[in-house]
Amino acid sequence: MFMRIDHVAIACHDLEEKIALFERIFELTVVAREINEEQGVKEAMLHVVDGDGGGSYIQLLEPLSPDTPVGKFLAKRGEGVHHVAFGVPDVTEAMGEIGGRGVRLLDEKPRHGSMGSSIAFLHPKDVGGMLTELVQARPTDQGHN
Ligand code: V0V
Ligand code: CO
Secondary structure (H helix, E strand, O other), rough: OOEEEEEEEEEEOOHHHHHHHHHHHOEEEEEEEEEEEEOOOEEEEEEEOOOOOOOOEEEEEEEEEOOOOOHHHHHHHHOEEEEEEOOOHHHHHHHHHHHHHOOOEOOOOOEOOHHEEEEEEEEEOOOOOOOOOOOOOOHHHHHOO
């Protein structure tokens, strides 16, 4: 199965503050911002590099409330890496293949993700403690070199 790193996501209390930090330290640029009510986050994508099948990003996540996945994570663990997202050509196919290997899927079907992507999460306990997201980029965002 073809996979790439689509994004590494960081949970934070203050999105604007962390955007400024990542811009200053790594000279990254914000290419998209979104409020995703379903996932309970306000997020920003900072572009790192373009590659085969799509770009790679740092995703900064601020919770919309304490009773969301990122809100609970911050209360329990504090700020830091929240998940790693693998880019795949077909998220439904990847869910079937990886689910068939005994990994619990947190989503029954793909959901709306950043920049028009389709996403699904895998249980961190079945992936060595790493919350893992599968991302199918919006078709126009695939195939950059
Ligand atoms: C929880 N655990 C984690 C974790 N969050 N381990 C690694 N990384 C994380 N981020 C551990 C936790 O320490 C527990 O282990 C165990 O998993 C169960 O966690 P819990 O606190 O009891 O349960 P919840 O209710 O916090 O649920 C955890 C899960 C939840 C992972 C099931 O956060 C989830 O459904 N996440 C998927 C959706 C999501 O994260 N959306 C926000 C990003 P111990 O302590 O029992 O050993 S949205 C996004 O990325 C978008 C929109 C995008 O990319 O486009
Ligand atoms: Co993500």
